[in-house]
Amino acid sequence: MVEMCSESCDQIVLEKDQTVENEPKPSPKSHIEILEENTDSMDEDTISSMNQEISSAQGPTLPILQKVINLSNSVQNLKKEHEILSDQVKAFPGHDIVGTLQLLNNEYDLLKKKYLDESSERKRLYNEVIELKGNIRVFCRCRPLNQVEIANGSSSVVEFDSSQDTELQIVSSDSSKKQFKFDHVFRPEDGQDAVFARTKPIVTSVLDGYNVCIFAYGQTGTGKTFTMEGTPENRGVNYRTLEELFRVAGERGGVMKYELFVSMMEVYNEKIRDLLGESSNQPTKKLEIKQAAEGTQEVPGLVEACVYSTEEVWELLKSGNRVRSVGATNANELSSRSHCLLRVTVRGTNLINSQKTKSHLWLVDLAGSERVGKIEVEGERLKESQFINKSLSALGDVISALASKTAHVPYRNSKLTHMLQSSLGGDCKTVMFVQISPSSADLGETLCSLNFASRVRGIESGPARKQVDLTELYKYKQMAEKLKHDDKETKKLQDNVQSLQLRLSAREHICKSLQEKVRDLENQLAEERKTRLKQESRAFAVAASTRPSLKQATENTKADKKPPLGPSKLRLPLRRITNFMPPASPMATKGKATRMSMVTAPPSDDKENNSETVMAPPTNTKNLLKPRRTSIAVKPPVKTQAFQPKRRVSIATLRPDAHMTTTPLRRSASGFNNVGTMERPSLARDPRKARYSRLFSPLPEFSNPSETSPAAMRSSSKFMGSPPAAQAGSLKPRHTTVVALQRKSLVWSPLKLKGMQSSYRKSSFLPLRHSSDKE
Numbered sequence: 094m095v096e097m098c099s100e101s102c103d104q105i106v107l108e109k110d111q112t113v114e115n116e117p118k119p120s121p122k123s124h125i126e127i128l129e130e131n132t133d134s135m136d137e138d139t140i141s142s143m144n145q146e147i148s149s150a151q152g153p154t155l156p157i158l159q160k161v162i163n164l165s166n167s168v169q170n171l172k173k174e175h176e177i178l179s180d181q182v183k184a185f186p187g188h189d190i191v192g193t194l195q196l197l198n199n200e201y202d203l204l205k206k207k208y209l210d211e212s213s214e215r216k217r218l219y220n221e222v223i224e225l226k227g228n229i230r231v232f233c234r235c236r237p238l239n240q241v242e243i244a245n246g247s248s249s250v251v252e253f254d255s256s257q258d259t260e261l262q263i264v265s266s267d268s269s270k271k272q273f274k275f276d277h278v279f280r281p282e283d284g285q286d287a288v289f290a291r292t293k294p295i296v297t298s299v300l301d302g303y304n305v306c307i308f309a310y311g312q313t314g315t316g317k318t319f320t321m322e323g324t325p326e327n328r329g330v331n332y333r334t335l336e337e338l339f340r341v342a343g344e345r346g347g348v349m350k351y352e353l354f355v356s357m358m359e360v361y362n363e364k365i366r367d368l369l370g371e372s373s374n375q376p377t378k379k380l381e382i383k384q385a386a387e388g389t390q391e392v393p394g395l396v397e398a399c400v401y402s403t404e405e406v407w408e409l410l411k412s413g414n415r416v417r418s419v420g421a422t423n424a425n426e427l428s429s430r431s432h433c434l435l436r437v438t439v440r441g442t443n444l445i446n447s448q449k450t451k452s453h454l455w456l457v458d459l460a461g462s463e464r465v466g467k468i469e470v471e472g473e474r475l476k477e478s479q480f481i482n483k484s485l486s487a488l489g490d491v492i493s494a495l496a497s498k499t500a501h502v503p504y505r506n507s508k509l510t511h512m513l514q515s516s517l518g519g520d521c522k523t524v525m526f527v528q529i530s531p532s533s534a535d536l537g538e539t540l541c542s543l544n545f546a547s548r549v550r551g552i553e554s555g556p557a558r559k560q561v562d563l564t565e566l567y568k569y570k571q572m573a574e575k576l577k578h579d580d581k582e583t584k585k586l587q588d589n590v591q592s593l594q595l596r597l598s599a600r601e602h603i604c605k606s607l608q609e610k611v612r613d614l615e616n617q618l619a620e621e622r623k624t625r626l627k628q629e630s631r632a633f634a635v636a637a638s639t640r641p642s643l644k645q646a647t648e649n650t651k652a653d654k655k656p657p658l659g660p661s662k663l664r665l666p667l668r669r670i671t672n673f674m675p676p677a678s679p680m681a682t683k684g685k686a687t688r689m690s691m692v693t694a695p696p697s698d699d700k701e702n703n704s705e706t707v708m709a710p711p712t713n714t715k716n717l718l719k720p721r722r723t724s725i726a727v728k729p730p731v732k733t734q735a736f737q738p739k740r741r742v743s744i745a746t747l748r749p750d751a752h753m754t755t756t757p758l759r760r761s762a763s764g765f766n767n768v769g770t771m772e773r774p775s776l777a778r779d780p781r782k783a784r785y786s787r788l789f790s791p792l793p794e795f796s797n798p799s800e801t802s803p804a805a806m807r808s809s810s811k812f813m814g815s816p817p818a819a820q821a822g823s824l825k826p827r828h829t830t831v832v833a834l835q836r837k838s839l840v841w842s843p844l845k846l847k848g849m850q851s852s853y854r855k856s857s858f859l860p861l862r863h864s865s866d867k868e
């Protein structure tokens with residue numbers, strides 16, 4: 094660089110020499126050119142030295158040259174900056190934008206997480222500190238002696254310990270001292286700012302979602318209103334609190350969004366008045382305390398003004414105070430005749446995790462506690478005083494109950510305590526200012542107030558609980574309940590669907606097996622028809638050959654009363670097995686020659702059931718349990734009457750005993766089943782079991798498998814010469830038709846999976862078509 098500089102200088106000197114020696118004078122352009130050529134390699138010092146040299150050598154330099162030099166300087170500077178920036182860019186991790194953004198995102202997430210952790214930790218620690226100090230904190234404030242008291246020669250009875258700011262002593266008239274201890278004692282000389290400095294930590298808890306209540310209690314004229322409201326020169330806790338809330342809310346603006354609402358009311362003679370909603374000229378609007386769904390106390394119709402600045406707040410406080418009930422007592426010219434309650438509602442939303450909070454801050458200036466006798470009031474003032482004392486005593490009761498941890502806290506004994514219910518004791522933070530007068534004239538009142546405050550300080554309240562926005566919580570609770578209910582319903586429906594599917598598959602299985610059985614039966618019937626046709630044709634042939642024997646045969650048939658079935662053409666085909674009789678054959682309806690009847694062998698005392706009914710289900714279930722005989726008589730067509738006058742199929746069954754609940758035909762009264770085998774004892778003992786075992790067994794069990802074959806059935810048919818079914822006491826129907834009918838009930842009954850027994854009793858497995866069998 095030094096070399097470069099010397100070179101440049103030499104060059105310039107050379108140029109200068111040349112300018113002196115060689116006429117004409119060099120144009121400025123040559124300087125520019127030189128400068129341009131060397132700018133890149135020159136630093137600021139070089140240029141400035143060049144400048145000096147040029148000016149000393151040439152006297153006044155051309156302005157353009159100066160400009161050029163300046164520009165060169167700028168270029169140099171810019172180049173330097175460029176270099177620095179290039180280095181920075183090179184040093185930056187990752188050249189690609191996406192990668193860099195990703196890195197930044199990760200870093201942001203990490204920081205966000207750290208911030209949230211730190212912020213919750215801060216809140217926890219802060220809260221812990223307040224809890225250690227006590228969620229109910231009592232401050233004592235003593236006002237200075239006023240002019241009147243001084244004039245009256247009253248002395249101060251309050252002594253303060255210079256080393257202890259939490260204690261004070263009251264000197265009684267007998268010179269005895271009584272010591273009181275509080276969280277802090279404010280002396281007469283302490284200003285509003287000192288008072289608020291102690292209050293501030295609790296006040297800001299409302300922004301963290303805690304309910305806070307600050308109230309001033311004390312004798313009339315001791316400075317309650319002064320502490321809470323203050324004066325324009327000495328603003329009190331109310332104004333300072335809101336100022337602080339706005340300040341902190343602004344500080345947390347990047348993370349939290351706050352909305353502040355202010356309501357102002359007074360409890361005057363046990364009536365609530367909205368101080369923001371009405372002027373003193375207007376008639377008072379009646380307000381009542383209602384319990385909201387979330388369990389908090391609300392006053393429907395109360396004005397809630399959204400505030401954005403301390404100026405707005407100040408205006409509101411001023412307008413509210415204008416309509417407040419005040420009156421002159423001999424203790425205070427502008428004595429508050431009501432309890433004034435300022436409620437600040439804070440709605441907070443965490444912008445990072447969207448958590449919402451809703452909390453209340455109550456700032457209460459109580460009416461002065463006073464001895465009615467002492468202040469010499471009468472008329473309206475007396476009434477006011479009585480109400481004031483009543484509500485203050487209710488407040489005392491609440492505080493006593495909280496202190497003694499009784500199960501019932503009498504919050505509802507006064508409007509004041511009812512209103513403050515969710516902000517007094519329990520899970521909120523409370524500050525009480527006990528205001529006292531130093532005057533010896535007020536000694537009694539002072540002792541009363543200090544005793545009351547000591548009781549309040551003795552309350553061991555539980556840990557304060559953070560108040561989430563209860564309306565949100567309530568909404569979520571309802572949603573959760575609905576979800577739970579829906580889940581239950583869905584589960585129920587799923588169970589139902591499952592059981593229906595099971596039932597459906599069982600029914601499908603049954604239907605399949607029934608279809609198979611029907612097919613079997615139809616085959617058997619066809620066989621039977623064939624056999625009978627052969628038999629009949631043989632019989633007709635014999636009758637034709639021997640007439641007298643035909644007569645004899647007819648007589649025999651009449652005597653037996655068991656004519657064989659008519660030709661198969663006249664009988665209806667076997668259809669689906671049902672519990673009802675098949676419809677009457679066309680023959681029967683046309684000529685009434687063919688008759689199908691179900692005859693129940695009735696007991697002698699039940700004659701009504703013998704009358705003919707058409708397909709009527711039995712109404713008297715008693716009859717179902719009685720032995721029955723069912724006969725189907727078929728009269729052949731007129732043409733064949735000469736050969737076959739009357740035919741009838743008779744089916745005799747016996748109703749099951751009372752234990753039989755499933756297929757009556759399967760079990761005879763004698764304890765045998767239809768095919769003469771002994772009923773399995775296990776099934777007989779447990780009809781339910783038997784029912785289900787039958788449900789899944791394809792056919793009734795036959796003791797002799799040979800009897801189940803169509804051939805065996807044919808051979809056992811009465812039409813093939815088997816003994817007539819009417820054999821007394823036998824009750825073992827062996828005909829295939831009977832078996833079919835027996836199966837009918839077997840088929841029908843399992844379908845009633847539930848309540849089978851009852852349904853069985855309601856509907857007959859064999860339709861009752863009673864007819865008087867005249868034959």
Ligand SMILES: Nc1ncnc2c1ncn2[C@@H]1O[C@H](COP(=O)(O)OP(=O)(O)OP(=O)(O)O)[C@@H](O)[C@H]1O
Pocket residue numbers: 235236237281311312313314315316317318319320425427428429430459460461462528
């Ligand atoms: N700490 C104090 N320093 C100076 N002046 C005070 C102080 N406390 C009270 N005062 C003055 O005492 C007077 C009465 O105070 P204030 O009206 O606040 O009493 P109060 O307790 O609210 O009475 P009331 O119950 O009758 O409403 C006022 O003039 C007020 O300025």
